[in-house]
Amino acid sequence: MRMSRLVLATAALVALAATGACVRLSAVDSDGLWKVVGGQCVPNMRDKGQPGPCTTVDFQKRYAVLKDIAGRAQYLLIPTDRVSGIESPEILYGGAPEYWVGAWGAGHLVEAKLGVPLAGNQLGLEINSSQRRTQNQLHIHVDCLRPDITNALTAFSDVAPGAWRWTTLDGSRYRVTRVTSLSSRDNPFRVVERDLGPKQSMAAQTILVTGAGPDTQRDGWLVVNSGLDVDGGTGTAEGLLDHACSLARAKNASQ
Numbered sequence: 001m002r003m004s005r006l007v008l009a010t011a012a013l014v015a016l017a018a019t020g021a022c023v024r025l026s027a028v029d030s031d032g033l034w035k036v037v038g039g040q041c042v043p044n045m046r047d048k049g050q051p052g053p054c055t056t057v058d059f060q061k062r063y064a065v066l067k068d069i070a071g072r073a074q075y076l077l078i079p080t081d082r083v084s085g086i087e088s089p090e091i092l093y094g095g096a097p098e099y100w101v102g103a104w105g106a107g108h109l110v111e112a113k114l115g116v117p118l119a120g121n122q123l124g125l126e127i128n129s130s131q132r133r134t135q136n137q138l139h140i141h142v143d144c145l146r147p148d149i150t151n152a153l154t155a156f157s158d159v160a161p162g163a164w165r166w167t168t169l170d171g172s173r174y175r176v177t178r179v180t181s182l183s184s185r186d187n188p189f190r191v192v193e194r195d196l197g198p199k200q201s202m203a204a205q206t207i208l209v210t211g212a213g214p215d216t217q218r219d220g221w222l223v224v225n226s227g228l229d230v231d232g233g234t235g236t237a238e239g240l241l242d243h244a245c246s247l248a249r250a251k252n253a254s255q
Helices: 005-019 032-048 099-105 107-114 147-156 188-193 246-254
Strands: 056-058 063-067 075-079 123-127 140-144 165-169 172-179 205-211 221-227
Touching: 032 056, 032 063, 032 075, 063 099, 063 107, 075 099, 099 107, 099 123, 099 140, 099 205, 107 140, 140 246, 147 165, 147 172, 147 205, 147 221, 172 188, 188 205, 188 221
Parallel strands: none
Antiparallel strands: 056 063, 063 075, 075 140, 123 140, 123 205, 165 172, 172 221, 205 221
């Protein structure tokens, strides 16, 4: 994720409160996001019952949701534990928090911010590879999906669960499969990890999740994966999201 002004501003407030002096953080502060969640949101929720500057903090499910200043309605799901990113082995263990379930549930915040409902295949969740992020705290982007990507992925709405098919999106090679849930064996981290080649690593992967159709309860979800260790692959799928949510603008204009 690009270092957002929100991360910098709120992290600076943490430093200010702690030292009584104004501190300007560098845009390369890879711990900025953790300083917001671990330094403000978690203690504020624990001590005051208020999660600010986060929107929500769920101690039982072990994640927080933060509105990112970058994007019209973009939110970030962030663990309340120290978890570095997609390469972290603890996200694969049995009983690990189901971050993707929480991120999908945060889609209602995107809809509320936009003031319009989104179909399942108009919402996108994304995580970057370790080499294509600026923050060393796991975070899943929750935002609108680009309309052209929604259209391109309709061809995969009936792919059999467990089967991978290849495609090119925005000039990079991706493989796509379908799942019927986002938890347990169908958790996208586990789905991607168990089918990596012997010379591939989770650290090099990017994952995008969206609805396989308008109704995810009926259609399921698509797991879209690429990696820096794949010919023509990429370590970020964030460009497939639409931070301007042009689809929502079009819906509002037609109402």
